Amino acid sequence: MRSFTSVEELENATGEEIGPSDWITVDQERVNAFADATGDHQWIHVDVERAKDSPFGGTIVHGYLTLSLLPLFTSELFTLDTPGAKLNYGTNKVRFPAPLPVGSKVRATATIAEVSETKAGTQLVTRYTIETEGSDKPACVAETVVLLLS
Numbered sequence: 001m002r003s004f005t006s007v008e009e010l011e012n013a014t015g016e017e018i019g020p021s022d023w024i025t026v027d028q029e030r031v032n033a034f035a036d037a038t039g040d041h042q043w044i045h046v047d048v049e050r051a052k053d054s055p056f057g058g059t060i061v062h063g064y065l066t067l068s069l070l071p072l073f074t075s076e077l078f079t080l081d082t083p084g085a086k087l088n089y090g091t092n093k094v095r096f097p098a099p100l101p102v103g104s105k106v107r108a109t110a111t112i113a114e115v116s117e118t119k120a121g122t123q124l125v126t127r128y129t130i131e132t133e134g135s136d137k138p139a140c141v142a143e144t145v146v147l148l149l150s
Helices: 007-012 028-038 063-068 070-077
Strands: 002-004 078-080 086-095 105-117 122-132 140-148
Touching (some): 007 105, 028 063, 070 078, 070 105, 070 122
Antiparallel strands (some): 086 140, 105 122
């Protein structure tokens, strides 16, 4: 795991790939819990029997569930031990290039894409790729933005 203690360390790591994280399995129980938490009970995610006849041959993970795994992966990849608060500022771009079948193993890599000064503080853009074991295409590619306050 990488630890960043200053903005300068982050700047020096720009473009560097960090990871990969450990593999985790995204099971139906997690998918069902996400459906309950968000109200998204679309059958392709939660109806195991009906999904067997879908083009995917089974249930697939919600895209936003895949995205929501980023904090878990980040905790394995790096820490921001910089002074001051860290605020989730949003995302610049999120794509789901390939469906993620329930029961698949996924892991992530992170790349420090940009570190810039703003009036509010230092803005950190991190590019994540969530790959699926055995797949040529990633399940998710996303850029997150964190605001580091001093």
